[in-house]
Amino acid sequence: MTEPGLSGRTVLVTGGRGFLGRHVCQQLEAAGAIVVAIGSGDYDLTEQSEVRRMFCEVNPSIVVHAAAAVGGIGANVANPGYFLYANALMGLMVLEEARLHGVDRFVLVSTTCAYPRDAPLPLSEDDVWLGAPVGATGPYGMAKRLLHEACATYQAQYGFSSVVLMLANLYGPEDNFDDDSSHVIPALIKRYVSANGEGSAVTNWGTGRATREFLHVTDAARAIVLACTADVGPQPMNIGTGVETSVAQIAQHVQDAVGYTGEVSWDHSKPEGQPRRYLDVTRARDGLGFEAAVPLSEGIPETVSWFIRSQKQ
Template identity: 45%
Template sequence: MSWLADRRIAVTGGAGFLGRHIVEALRRRGCCDVFVPRRADYDLTDMDDVRRLYEDHRPQVVIHLAAKVGGIGHIKERPAEFLYENLMMGMQVMEEARRRGVEKLVAVGSVCAYPKEAPVPFREDDLWCGYPEETNAPYGLAKKMLIVKAQADRQQYGFNAVCPLLANLYGPGDNFDPASSHVIPALVRRCLEAARERSSVVDAWGSGNASRDFLYVEDAAEAIVLAAERYDGAEPVNVGSGREVTIRELAAMIAGITGFTGEIRWDASRPDGQPRRRLDISRAERELRFRPRTALEDGLRRTVEWCRAVSATRRGGDGEREVISYERLR
């Protein structure tokens, strides 16, 4: 039986892509007092709302996921919002947890915190060896301050806050809105549409040479719950697949799975983002006893199947033309 099972747990951002899988993983462990605050009720950039959240629900454990999240195009358009909202949410949720004697807080961070030129694979000890890649720096640095606050609160007050750093996630329930989606849902959507419309070209951002470490969302959720259960250290912990794949290889896999047989046309005028990413996951293996279970090919297949199934249920139109809404397919 997990010690979490009889705790009151708040999962901020628990209705989001990763959050739903975390709530599910907590339920599987027997946790029945799990509260998910929604933005419409508690805007966590507002300290009065943060205080009200703790007052109303008195959590003993907090898993903080709430964040403004998006692909590099979205961050490039709204860097100020990404910095301000993520920084304020993180600082306030953690500060109020510490003041109220919350037993443990898990602050979910991101691979975007790593310096642009960090040696590959990224090791936690190299987090501070340079500035993040410019396009995602406002988001990455806001998330990075979670680590600084967690360590300062631990040192001064003995507060137990831990910081897993997640690789790029993907899977069922992802955000497929073209204005803000990450690379996998963007390519899945374009390839499915092109295959359906028998189009011969799909456009993709960048050179295709950048690489990423992609983690299936259910594996990520399991790692976060393991961090809540098992890890009480001051140092951040990388959570990824440990596998590096170029965007060109990824696009070829997605084309194969979706049945798109045409050309992928690379638009080098669009940013690549960070040149390379792969996480060293040895600390997570040692401290959390975490092993990613889902191979990229399998996870992509499940994502495409899910996307097909959900879009099929949303079909409408005039009988001649199929209209599929991909706006937030969840």
């Protein structure tokens, strides 16, 4: 079903071949947009001449900036300067060239890693600057904070239209299941599927009591598509479910979906990050009319089924 605000318009999606980007492109195409998906092999977004060439060749009216330099915990710990530099520079380059080329709307895909460790719960957008982002993803979060401010100042000085979306932890079909860089849900799925096939025990990290918020990738993509034409400004908006879920609950969902009946233990000596984290999603509901539609009870079995099918191909 086409959306009048997107039908026939050219939308450039940086990171358009990644996990989130592929889903965004699919939904934009369904809304009638002409979608140009850009991957890391097409243009070097840290080089201004390359970014300028991209805009000259694509000539978009809307830009979704979903490209990011990301990695697992080990990579973030080893390369904090790189992750800050690359993410800040890519965002600033794309934003500036979007302005110079007269783009109608710039959608920045940001992250809840921008929040400080001790911000009150549920996490509210007004509290982003209460302290520095910390931990392995702190430099990545700080780069995104800079881009939040860039969008706000471009609105103030140039009247340039942008939207900033801070996404909860994503999961879903086509996620990254690589051992070195996968996140909580895909890592658990791979662990339980492997143990089920081998008849071995499962050992999870931490106590399982830490809480997080998880958002199905199709819900995230839908919020991004809404942001392309919504009448909202550059104030950051949390995009999530607003539901706090413990890692132990996630593990149980995965275990049930896999059908694993073996032994499960928790290694309390392993780190589990912040004790609690979940979002206030009021601003997205009021500004975009967005509410998440896929509960974990549906999304996790779907993701497990996709992963098992992918292993057989």
